[in-house]
Every structure is written in structure tokens, then in C-alpha cells.
Amino acid sequence: MLRVPTDHASPAAAAAAAHRTIPCARPARARTAARYSPARTVVAQADAAGLGLVGSNELRVAYQGAPGAYSEQACMLAYDDCEPVPCSQFEHAFLAVTEWRADRAVLPIENSLGGSIHRNYDLLLKYRLHIVGEVGLPINHCIMALPGTKKEEIVCVQSHPQALAQCENYLNTHYPNSRGVVHQATDDTADSAKRIAQEDIKGYAAIASRRAAELYDMEILDEGIQDDKLNVTRFVALAREPVPVKDDDGSQRQYKTSIVFTLKEGPGVLFKALSVFALRDINLTKLESRPMRAAPIVTDEAGSVQKLKRFNFVFYCDFVGGTNDATVQNALRHLGEIAPYMRVLGSYPLHETDLSHLSTKDV
Ligand SMILES: O=C(O)C(=O)C[C@]1(C(=O)O)C=C[C@@H](O)C=C1
Numbered sequence: 102m103l104r105v106p107t108d109h110a111s112p113a114a115a116a117a118a119a120h121r122t123i124p125c126a127r128p129a130r131a132r133t134a135a136r137y138s139p140a141r142t143v144v145a146q147a148d149a150a151g152l153g154l155v156g157s158n159e160l161r162v163a164y165q166g167a168p169g170a171y172s173e174q175a176c177m178l179a180y181d182d183c184e185p186v187p188c189s190q191f192e193h194a195f196l197a198v199t200e201w202r203a204d205r206a207v208l209p210i211e212n213s214l215g216g217s218i219h220r221n222y223d224l225l226l227k228y229r230l231h232i233v234g235e236v237g238l239p240i241n242h243c244i245m246a247l248p249g250t251k252k253e254e255i256v257c258v259q260s261h262p263q264a265l266a267q268c269e270n271y272l273n274t275h276y277p278n279s280r281g282v283v284h285q286a287t288d289d290t291a292d293s294a295k296r297i298a299q300e301d302i303k304g305y306a307a308i309a310s311r312r313a314a315e316l317y318d319m320e321i322l323d324e325g326i327q328d329d330k331l332n333v334t335r336f337v338a339l340a341r342e343p344v345p346v347k348d349d350d351g352s353q354r355q356y357k358t359s360i361v362f363t364l365k366e367g368p369g370v371l372f373k374a375l376s377v378f379a380l381r382d383i384n385l386t387k388l389e390s391r392p393m394r395a396a397p398i399v400t401d402e403a404g405s406v407q408k409l410k411r412f413n414f415v416f417y418c419d420f421v422g423g424t425n426d427a428t429v430q431n432a433l434r435h436l437g438e439i440a441p442y443m444r445v446l447g448s449y450p451l452h453e454t455d456l457s458h459l460s461t462k463d464v
Contacts, residue, residue: 159184160180160182160183160204160205161183161184161186161202161203161204162176162179162180162183162184162185162203162205162207162338163186163188163193163194163198163202163203163205163206164176164185164186164188164194164207164208165187165188165189165194165289166187166188166261166288166291166292167187167289167291167292168185168291168316169290169291169295169309169312169313169315169316169317170187170289170290170291170292170309170310170313171209171240171290171310171334172207172208172289173291174238175207175209175236175238175334176207178236178238179205179234179236179336180205180207180338183205186202186203190288191208191218191220191224192224194208195208195224195227195230196228198341199228199341201341204340205338205339205340207338208339209221209334209336210335210336210337211334211335211387212263212267212332212333213329213331213332214266214267214327214328214332215263215266215267216266217389218263221337222389222391225361225417225446226361226415230340230341231339231340231341231342231343231344231446231447232337232338232339232446232447232449233338233340233343233344233447234337234338234344234450234452235335235336235337236335236336236338236452237334237335237336237452237453238333238334238335238454239331239332239454239455239456239458240264240267240332240333240334241310241311241325241327241332242264242267242268242308242310242324242326242327242332243308243309243311243313243314243322243323243324243325244258244268244276244306244308244322244323245307245313245314245319245320245321245322246297246304246306246307246319246320247297247298247301247303247305247320248318248319248320250303250304250320254304255276255282255306255322256282256283256304257284257285257306258272258276258283258284258285258305258307258308259285259287259293259297259305259308260286260287260290260293260307260308260309261287261288261293261308262286263334264309265284265308267327267328267332268308268327268328269328270328271327271328272284275323290307290308290309290310290313291309291310291317293308294307294309294314294316294319295313295316295317297319298317298318298319299317306322308326311324331456333454333456337359337447338449343447343448344448346423346425354450354451355421356421356422356426356448356449357386357419357421357422357423357448357449357450357451358419358420358422358423358424358429358445358447358448359418359445359446359447359448359449360417360418360443360444360445360446361418361443361444361446362374362415362416362418362436362440362442362443362444363393363414363415363416363440364416364440365441366411371416373439374436374439374440375388375418377433377435377436377439378418378420378432380432381428381431381432382428383420383421383428383432384421384422385418385419386419386420386421387418387419388416388417388418389417389418390415390416391415392412392413392414392415393413393415396413397412397413398410398411399411399412415442417446421451423448424445425448433445
């Protein structure tokens with residue numbers, strides 16, 4: 102039997118536990134102050150007009166990482182003039198919004214080279230936040246060390262696992278394990294640079310942004326070291342409330358919708374589920390499956406012995422079209438007849454990433 106995935110066992114318990122553990126860098130704001138902040142009007146306008154187009158003074162945007170992280174850049178791309186709020190873990194950013202300590206969270210969801218950021222898919226299901234926007238950020242990695250360090254002195258390269266994955270070929274060519282260089286995963290790119298700088302760690306290098314090198318006075322040994330010049334991370338913006346999808350604001354803006362659903366077991370069930378989009382010419386842009394953490398395993402009674410029958414999954418799907426569109430509404434109604442559980446994570450303006458900084462040769 103499939104079970105419907107649940108959110109927190111108890112929201113109050115989750116919030117109480119979270120209060121004890123979240124080291125989100127900013128002091129908590131009073132709940133009422135955040136609720137009635139004049140910034141909310143500006144925020145609503147920013148979301149409604151489309152990310153990146155309207156200034157968003159006073160908007161507090163939670164992200165994972167230290168200042169100089171790519172996620173911080175994504176916050177500013179999504180909401181110019183916002184106040185980025187660094188959090189040490191992805192879940193802390195979800196909690197910061199849930200508990201009114203931030204107005205938005207901007208979190209990485211997938212990268213063109215490294216693939217999906219699975220943790221954030223799982224957290225999207227665990228929390229009841231809404232996707233209100235997306236931005237694609239071109240990622241240009243630098244390798245950096247303490248000023249004066251020579252390349253041959255490097256014994257360890259540290260960075261976020263996604264960044265290490267995106268630079269795999271470069272690392273294996275220039276700093277290979279076979280030469281005794283360790284590739285070490287850390288919580289985020291900028292924090293690796295910060296620690297090496299602040300703790301004066303000789304022989305260590307970090308993979309991070311140019312901005313991180315500038316912030317922490319690190320020397321760049323090489324730039325543009327990702328395995329493909331075209332390296333883009335897609336971030337989603339999360340809020341407590343969904344944004345209204347405009348029927349006709351004259352902007353010709355395209356929308357996207359993200360959903361999560363489960364399926365009963367049986368031949369062709371995923372094919373049938375996806376046919377609700379294909380039949381209506383709805384363009385899917387992403388499909389991801391994750392373990393259903395609320396009930397990951399289906400078992401069978403074989404005599405007196407419990408046997409593993411199969412694993413349980415949830416499916417995440419993005420497609421072009423907003424929930425205001427009758428065709429999308431029909432597709433979702435149709436999917437609702439097939440899927441035991443379905444939730445719309447958000448409908449939001451589609452973001453077209455500006456790649457004009459790359460030469461045509463690179464593209
Ligand atoms: O460590 C950072 O700088 C981050 O913002 C995280 C992150 C990620 O999780 O994918 C964001 C963009 C890059 O793809 C590499 C790392």
C-alpha cells in the first residue's frame with residue numbers, strides 16, 4: 102500500500118526543535134513585526150512583476166552558505182537590493198522563512214553539469230513553502246589559495262560537493278589524487294575560502310567565486326575551471342504564500358509550474374501519468390524521482406517472513422505553463438485521477454538565463 106507523504110509530524114514540535122538548533126546568522130525578528138512589515142507590499146510587487154525586475158528593499162532573503170557563495174549572488178539576481186541572510190544549512194533557510202525570520206529563501210535545485218541538489222527536493226516536500234520564482238545563475242569557478250602559494254604546493258582542494266563535481270576533469274588533470282592531492286567536500290564554496298584565509302592554512306586551495314576571493318583576500322590560481330564553460334545552476338525562490346499567476350498583464354510572460362506526486366504500483370503507471378501532459382502538448386522541463394521518506398519500503402508477507410517488495414518513490418515534475426491556464430488545469434485534474442498524492446509546489450514566471458558573457462565559441 103502506498104502511503105501519502107506527510108509534512109512535519111507536528112508543526113509546533115518541528116518549530117520548537119528548530120528554534121533550538123538554527124544558527125541562522127541574523128537575530129530572530131518578532132513574528133508580528135515581520136507579518137506587518139511594509140516590506141511585504143514591495144515583496145508582493147517584486148514577485149508579481151517577475152524576479153529580478155523590481156527592486157526589493159528590505160526583503161530578507163535566506164540562502165545557504167557564507168557571504169561570497171553563489172547562492173548569495175542568486176539572491177541578488179532574484180531580488181535586487183534585498184538583504185541576503187546567510188544560513189549554515191539548506192534546512193535552516195527553509196525554517197527561516199517558515200518562522201518569519203526571512204521573507205524568502207533562494208536555494209539551488211539543479212546544475213547543468215552536477216545534476217540535482219537532492220536535499221532541496223526532499224525539503225520541498227517536508228516544508229509547506231511555495232515556489233514563487235526561479236533564476237538561472239551562470240557559475241564560473243575559480244581555484245584560490247593564500248597569496249603567494251604556488252600550484253605545486255597544493256595538497257588539498259576544498260569546496261562544496263557540487264563545485265568539486267563541476268570541476269572534476271580539471272581537478273583530475275591539474276590536482277590529481279595520484280599526485281597526493283586530496284579533494285575534500287565542505288558545506289559551501291565561499292566558506293572554504295574564508296576558513297583557509299582566516300586560519301592561514303598553507304597548501305590548501307578552495308574552489309569558489311571571484312567575489313569570494315576578493316572578500317577573503319585569496320589569490321586566484323586559475324579561473325573558469327568548470328568542465329564546461331556553460332555551467333548554470335538553477336535556483337528556486339520560496340515564500341510562505343504563493344504568488345498569483347497573472348492572466349493577462351500584457352507582458353507575454355511565460356510561466357512554469359512545479360508539482361510533486363506519487364503513483365500506485367503497476368505496469369506503465371509513470372507513462373500514464375506523464376501522458377496527461379503529452380496529450381495536451383505541455384512541455385516538461387524536469388523529472389526527478391526521490392525515495393518516499395515517509396514510507397520508503399513496501400514489504401510483503403511471505404509466510405511468517407516479511408520480504409522487501411520494492412522501494413517507494415515520489416516524483417517531481419516541472420513544466421511550462423501556469424495554473425491559470427485551462428489546459429494546465431485539465432492536465433492536473435487528469436493527473437489527480439491517477440496519482441494518490443499530488444501537490445502543486447508553485448507556479449512562477451519562467452526565467453531565461455542571460456549567457457551573453459560567454460563568447461559564441463564557448464557556447
Ligand atoms: O557553495 C555555494 O557557493 C553555493 O551556493 C551552493 C552551490 C550548490 O549547492 O550547488 C550553488 C551553486 C554552485 O552550483 C555550487 C554550489
